[in-house]
Amino acid sequence: xxxxxxxxxxxxxxxxxxxxxxxxxxxxxxxxxxxxxxxxxxxxxxxxxxxxxxxxxxxxxxxxxxxxxxxxxxxxxxxxxxxxxxxxxxxxxxxxxxxxxxxxxxxxxxxxxxxxxxxxxxxxxxxxxxxxxxxxxxxxxxxxxxxxxxxxxxxxxxxxxxxxxxxxxx
Amino acid sequence: xxxxxxxxxxxxxxxxxxxxxxxxxxxxxxxxxxxxxxxxxxxxxxxxxxxxxxxxxxxxxxxxxxxxxxxxxxxxxxxxxxxxxxxxxxxxxxxxxxxxxxxxxxxxxxxxxxxxxxxxxxxxxxxxxxxxxxxxxxxxxxxxxxxxxxxxxxxxxxxxxxxxxxxxxxxxxxxxxxxxxxxxxxxxxxxxxxxxxxxxxxxxxxxxxxxxxxxxxxxxxxxxxxxxxxxxxxxxxxxxxxxxxxxxxxxxxxxxxxxxxxxxxxxxxxxxxxxxxxxxxxxxxxxxxxxxxxxxxxxxxxxxxxxxx
Ligand SMILES: [Zn+2]
Numbered sequence: 329x330x331x332x333x334x335x336x337x338x339x340x341x342x343x344x345x346x347x348x349x350x351x352x353x354x355x356x357x358x359x360x361x362x363x364x365x366x367x368x369x370x371x372x373x374x375x376x377x378x379x380x381x382x383x384x385x386x387x388x389x390x391x392x393x394x395x396x397x398x399x400x401x402x403x404x405x406x407x408x409x410x411x412x413x414x415x416x417x418x419x420x421x422x423x424x425x426x427x428x429x430x431x432x433x434x435x436x437x438x439x440x441x442x443x444x445x446x447x448x449x450x451x452x453x454x455x456x457x458x459x460x461x462x463x464x465x466x467x468x469x470x471x472x473x474x475x476x477x478x479x480x481x482x483x484x485x486x487x488x489x490x491x492x493x494x495x496x497x498x
Numbered sequence: 499x500x501x502x503x504x505x506x507x508x509x510x511x512x513x514x515x516x517x518x519x520x521x522x523x524x525x526x527x528x529x530x531x532x533x534x535x536x537x538x539x540x541x542x543x544x545x546x547x548x549x550x551x552x553x554x555x556x557x558x559x560x561x562x563x564x565x566x567x568x569x570x571x572x573x574x575x576x577x578x579x580x581x582x583x584x585x586x587x588x589x590x591x592x593x594x595x596x597x598x599x600x601x602x603x604x605x606x607x608x609x610x611x612x613x614x615x616x617x618x619x620x621x622x623x624x625x626x627x628x629x630x631x632x633x634x635x636x637x638x639x640x641x642x643x644x645x646x647x648x649x650x651x652x653x654x655x656x657x658x659x660x661x662x663x664x665x666x667x668x669x670x671x672x673x674x675x676x677x678x679x680x681x682x683x684x685x686x687x688x689x690x691x692x693x694x695x696x697x698x699x700x701x702x703x704x705x706x707x708x709x710x711x712x713x714x715x716x717x718x719x720x721x722x723x724x725x726x727x728x729x730x731x732x733x734x735x736x737x738x739x740x741x742x743x744x745x746x747x748x749x750x751x752x753x754x755x756x757x758x759x760x761x762x763x764x765x766x767x768x769x770x771x772x773x774x775x776x777x778x779x780x781x782x783x784x785x786x787x788x789x790x791x792x793x794x795x796x797x798x799x800x801x802x803x804x805x806x807x
Contacts, residue, residue: 459625461606466583468610480690483606484627487690 357389360408362430362437363420368393368401373423373493375405377452378416386410399426418446422453422479423493445474453479453488453495460484470497503612503619504794506628507665508694512672519638521793522786529562532792536799537564542595544570544587545622546602551762551784552622552631556599559791563799568594585614592617597798600624618798626661632761633665635790636720639783643757644717647674652712654680655722655742655767657687662761663722664691671698678712679705682738685728709742713751719744720759721767745769749777759783 366374371390375381382388387408396402411431420427421443431439451469455462462470462483471482478489488495501509510518525532541560545553557567570591584607591598592615600608601622608621608628623629640646651670657663657679664687667677677695679687686705687695695703706712713719724742729735743766749756760768760780772778 457605459603459605461584461602461604461610461624464583464604465581466610467585468613481606483609484625485605485690487693 356435357387357406357408357432358435359433360387360406360410360431361412361417362432363405363407363412363417363424364402364428364430365396365398365426366403366405366420366424367399367426368403370424370493371403371405373496374403374420374427376496376498377419377423377493378412379452380407414441414444415446418444419449419452421445422449422474423496448473448482449479452497453492454497455481455484455486456488456495457481457484457486460486503608503621504630504798505608505612505619505621507630507633507669508628510630510669510672515634515637515669515672518634518790518793518797519641521797522634522638522789525792525796526786526789529789529792532563532796534564535796536560539563539565539596539799540594541565541567541795542570542591542598543567544591544598544600544602546573546584546600546607547623548572549601549623552601552787555787556620556622556631556791556795559788559795562788563792563795565596565795565799584611588615588619597795620794620798623661626659628665629661630665631787631791631794632662633669634794635783635786636662636666636759636761637669638786638790639759639779640718640757642782642786643779644755646670649673649675649717650678650715651675651718651720652678652680652709652716653720653722654709656685656724656728657681657722658685659725659728660722663687663720666720667691667695667703668698671695671702676702677704678716679703680709680712680742681705681707682724682742683707684738685724709744709748710751713748714753716753716756718757718759719752721764722761723763723765723767739767743767743769744772746771746775749775752777 363374371392380386389406391404393401394404417429427443429441429443430437449472453472454470460481460483462468472479473482478487479492480487543553543556560567584602588598588611595617597618598615599620599622600611603625605625605627607624608619612619621628621630653663653667670677724739726735746769756777757779758772758777762780762784
């Protein structure tokens with residue numbers, strides 16, 4: 329899907345890593361992934377849902393509540409040294425549907441794309457139904473089917489439409 | 499049928515359902531023809547919560563096919579009490595039996611268990627989830643009494659917690675059935691179930707809080723029990739439950755051909771005076787559990803590979 333060039337992203341985009349030019353609150357990265365246009369306040373959930381917590385030495389920058397033209401306030405997450413694949417980032421559509429993914433090499437954005445809704449998310453969310461078999465000690469990973477307006481546990485059928493971020497496995 | 503396991507009635511197409519019901523009808527007509535059909539084969543019974551009726555019905559079905567059962571026994575006496583996972587338990591018992599029947603208090607238990615075994619696994623109830631063998635015997639009873647197409651059915655009582663109702667409602671979306679759900683507001687169908695039913699067959703589903711407006715149009719009335727523990731106090735329970743009981747007077751407005759069903763046990767939802775009338779099909783329904791489970795076991799054991807066909 330073609331990206332619209334919002335005013336906070338210069339058309340030649342090459343040197344923009346998702347901050348307004350006059351607001352370089354989050355430092356540029358050399359190579360890695362910039363997740364931009366995350367709904368304000370969701371940056372830490374983005375890291376949680378991707379399972380990135382810095383424990384593997386990744387260099388992370390997080391900008392929260394940065395003014396944006398497209399969203400009133402947006403968050404930005406930059407992961408140095410790691411190029412996230414489309415499959416890895418699609419799960420973000422559940423909590424940050426407007427997110428844009430920029431793959432950066434040598435300070436240049438070489439690839440830019442949106443997140444798509446996956447059909448299924450595995451081992452990312454935990455079921456809120458305490459009567460569900462996945463909430464016990466069984467050797468089973470959670471699986472949710474993605475609906476138009478929520479997610480549904482593949483085991484017990486529970487549907488969650490709101491506050492999906494609260495189900496993120498931590 | 500092209501299924502390895504029987505987990506929910508949602509997995510069953512109309513053709514699958516008809517295969518099971520046709521086989522059940524054949525067996526019902528001549529049970530002696532299958533008396534040795536599965537001799538020397540064993541059915542493993544894993545009941546993690548008590549359900550004497552369902553268990554007896556499976557045991558009877560397997561024995562009437564010439565086979566036998568091995569029973570895990572009660573949870574208190576098994577290794578489950580020592581903290582064994584369900585995944586381990588089913589993998590052990592799978593080694594003893596040609597097929598497994600599982601009843602478990604957790605929703606999704608049968609789905610998970612089936613991922614760990616190669617023998618056919620039949621779900622006999624997973625918490626508030628599914629109970630497909632009950633659904634099939636309900637469908638069989640409806641077919642025998644009223645037919646499954648051009649059917650108008652009322653389903654009344656506790657629609658919120660009654661898993662038999664959810665499974666049945668879903669299965670009926672495969673047929674040309676108009677479904678009327680009658681319940682107090684606090685016991686309406688869960689929104690998840692309504693969502694599914696609308697996805698499957700939006701037009702055929704209606705919800706009501708009183709039986710009166712739909713009773714005259716019904717071919718089948720499926721009654722379920724409203725449990726005391728769903729209400730904060732006795733008075734509230736009596737008041738609400740009283741509105742969803744039926745007696746001979748209620749039935750004055752009904753069609754003469756009405757069939758009344760109930761998954762049993764009942765308390766006082768259906769007046770005993772109705773038992774002797776042509777309306778009552780609930781004991782027949784309970785008996786139908788045996789031929790329907792025989793048909794299912796026969797179909798699944800055959801697909802296990804070393805059946806005689
Ligand atoms: Zn669940």
